[in-house]
Amino acid sequence: MTTTSAPKVQNARANTVQLTVRVKRGAPGAASHWQEYKIEASPLDRFVDVLNNIKWTQDGTLTFRRSCLHGVCGSDSMRINGRNQLACKTLVADLGYKISAEPMLGYPVIRDLVVDMDPFFGKYEKVKPFLINNTPAPATERLQSADQRKRFDAGTKCILCGACTGSCPSVWANPEWVGPAAIVNAHRFIFDSRDEGAAERLQILSDRTGVWRCRTIFNCADVCPREIPVTDLIEDVKRAIIYGEPDIPNT
Amino acid sequence: MYRGQSGMWSWLLHRVTGVAVLLFLLVHIVDITMLGFGPTIYNNALSVFATPLVRFFSLALIASVLYHSFNGLRILIIDFWPAGAQYQRLFAVLTILLTLAGFISMGYFVLLPVFQGCPGVTCG
Numbered sequence: 001m002t003t004t005s006a007p008k009v010q011n012a013r014a015n016t017v018q019l020t021v022r023v024k025r026g027a028p029g030a031a032s033h034w035q036e037y038k039i040e041a042s043p044l045d046r047f048v049d050v051l052n053n054i055k056w057t058q059d060g061t062l063t064f065r066r067s068c069l070h071g072v073c074g075s076d077s078m079r080i081n082g083r084n085q086l087a088c089k090t091l092v093a094d095l096g097y098k099i100s101a102e103p104m105l106g107y108p109v110i111r112d113l114v115v116d117m118d119p120f121f122g123k124y125e126k127v128k129p130f131l132i133n134n135t136p137a138p139a140t141e142r143l144q145s146a147d148q149r150k151r152f153d154a155g156t157k158c159i160l161c162g163a164c165t166g167s168c169p170s171v172w173a174n175p176e177w178v179g180p181a182a183i184v185n186a187h188r189f190i191f192d193s194r195d196e197g198a199a200e201r202l203q204i205l206s207d208r209t210g211v212w213r214c215r216t217i218f219n220c221a222d223v224c225p226r227e228i229p230v231t232d233l234i235e236d237v238k239r240a241i242i243y244g245e246p247d248i249p250n251t
Numbered sequence: 252m253y254r255g256q257s258g259m260w261s262w263l264l265h266r267v268t269g270v271a272v273l274l275f276l277l278v279h280i281v282d283i284t285m286l287g288f289g290p291t292i293y294n295n296a297l298s299v300f301a302t303p304l305v306r307f308f309s310l311a312l313i314a315s316v317l318y319h320s321f322n323g324l325r326i327l328i329i330d331f332w333p334a335g336a337q338y339q340r341l342f343a344v345l346t347i348l349l350t351l352a353g354f355i356s357m358g359y360f361v362l363l364p365v366f367q368g369c370p371g372v373t374c375g
Binding site: 079105217218219229238239247 | 252253254255256257258259261262326329330331333335336337339
């Protein structure tokens with residue numbers, strides 16, 4: 001955990017600061033260890049820029065995922081200063097002079113900051129994250145009111161970075177649990193007035209590895225880089241199971 | 252340690268206080284069982300609760316029961332009121348404030364005999 005104050009943002013482009021970056025490194029079949037790097041950075045650099053500079057100028061073996069670098073692909077979610085964040089959406093100015101980086105908890109580590117996302121996507125697929133509608137499609141489009149569209153809007157913002165699922169103590173305790181990200185994506189279709197698969201998904205989510213393992217801890221909502229109120233959506237799904245149907249506006 | 256916020260600490264405290272209350276329940280079953288052995292044995296068993304050390308544990312029990320109850324209400328509100336989850340931080344603060352208010356007032360009466368220098372049962 002870092003307690004140092006954040007570098008000043010004023011004149012940030014002119015001034016660089018000396019950072020101490022500690023990275024928890026690990027490889028298959030070996031115990032993980034902390035490695036420390038000293039590197040110059042601007043307070044306006046993103047943390048992913050710092051990691052790139054370390055990789056390009058100091059240690060080519062440092063391994064981490066990154067793809068779009070603009071907070072949309074969800075590749076570079078990792079535990080920065082003890083908290084899951086996207087390295088490309090986090091500024092050095094907000095992290096301090098001493099920064100720690102670890103792989104997310106709750107996932108098998110492949111190497112350094114790279115975790116195995118296969119189980120995560122398996123859970124995502126389990127909730128059938130696609131439109132289920134057996135009614136023949138109308139000649140134009142399936143109409144929906146603005147209020148009905150708004151009902152599931154929050155869940156549409158998910159980029160499947162896995163930060164929420166990796167921040168959840170229920171997931172750490174039971175990796176079989178479906179986890180917040182899959183429930184968010186189930187919510188996106190359960191609460192869509194055009195979808196007819198709600199009963200099927202609610203059935204999947206009401207079993208032992210379903211929504212009830214959520215203990216309303218709110219770590220998921222706190223870390224979501226897309227600011228999705230994840231716990232609210234999980235609670236929506238819980239209520240849909242209790243009352244037998246999702247609460248969707250009729251018009 | 253994962254750097255969680257109010258929600259994570261509320262959950263952790265809820266767990267810890269839940270286990271503490273459960274442990275007290277076991278002690279309570281033992282002390283109530285003493286009733287079956289007659290008034291003398293029962294009164295002797297209960298006098299343990301008047302000693303300063305056990306009074307201290309009673310304080311911990313009061314704090315645990317109060318926190319666990321108020322946080323339980325917070326979780327009920329989050330579960331059943333659709334807008335509840337948005338106010339979870341406010342409720343977490345209220346939970347602590349209500350616990351403190353209850354704890355200070357009840358703790359005063361638990362510790363009063365100790366302050367008066369007669370921690371025995373007869374001091375009342």
